[in-house]
Amino acid sequence: MTDVLTRPATGQRAIHGLVRSLRYGASLVPVGVLAMADAVLGEEETAARRLRTRPAGSARMFGYGLLTAVLGLASWFLMMLAVLAVMRGPFWGFVEHGPVEPGTWGGPTRAGAWAVHGLIAVPCLAVLLAVLRGIAALHALLVEGSRRWVLPATIVLALGSLAFFWSWLQQL
Numbered sequence: 001m002t003d004v005l006t007r008p009a010t011g012q013r014a015i016h017g018l019v020r021s022l023r024y025g026a027s028l029v030p031v032g033v034l035a036m037a038d039a040v041l042g043e044e045e046t047a048a049r050r051l052r053t054r055p056a057g058s059a060r061m062f063g064y065g066l067l068t069a070v071l072g073l074a075s076w077f078l079m080m081l082a083v084l085a086v087m088r089g090p091f092w093g094f095v096e097h098g099p100v101e102p103g104t105w106g107g108p109t110r111a112g113a114w115a116v117h118g119l120i121a122v123p124c125l126a127v128l129l130a131v132l133r134g135i136a137a138l139h140a141l142l143v144e145g146s147r148r149w150v151l152p153a154t155i156v157l158a159l160g161s162l163a164f165f166w167s168w169l170q171q172l
Helices: 002-006 010-040 044-051 058-088 110-144 150-170
Strands: none
Touching: 010 044, 010 058, 010 110, 044 058, 058 110, 058 150, 110 150
């Protein structure tokens, strides 16, 4: 009976896991940059300790540090997009004060535009948070080093993240 009382409920565990993944993703950039610096200085053991992996050669530790930093930048970017999704979605009416044009999503009324922005942003936010959790899980598998598919998948994800960021910059 005490186990049921002391263990968090399923919803609380999911929230704790999400918060842990967000913190993990936010810490990837400094960890990756420091691991790259350690690898350049020949401190493979220190780089491995930072990345929580087994020591390897300088080039491999530098590569892991680079992948870690890129995944961290992708996490930061997705966190920024999540904040924008909240601000421009459910809270659209508080941040947008201009006239509601007939071509506005949900227009021509402010209530319709607010509702449509919120209904679009909430699923987008859920997807962003799931991707952030996936990035943290993939990085954890990368530094664990037990599966062969993880390194190629991480490289593809890092390159895809850079392409996504570049395309987002181009539309500004």
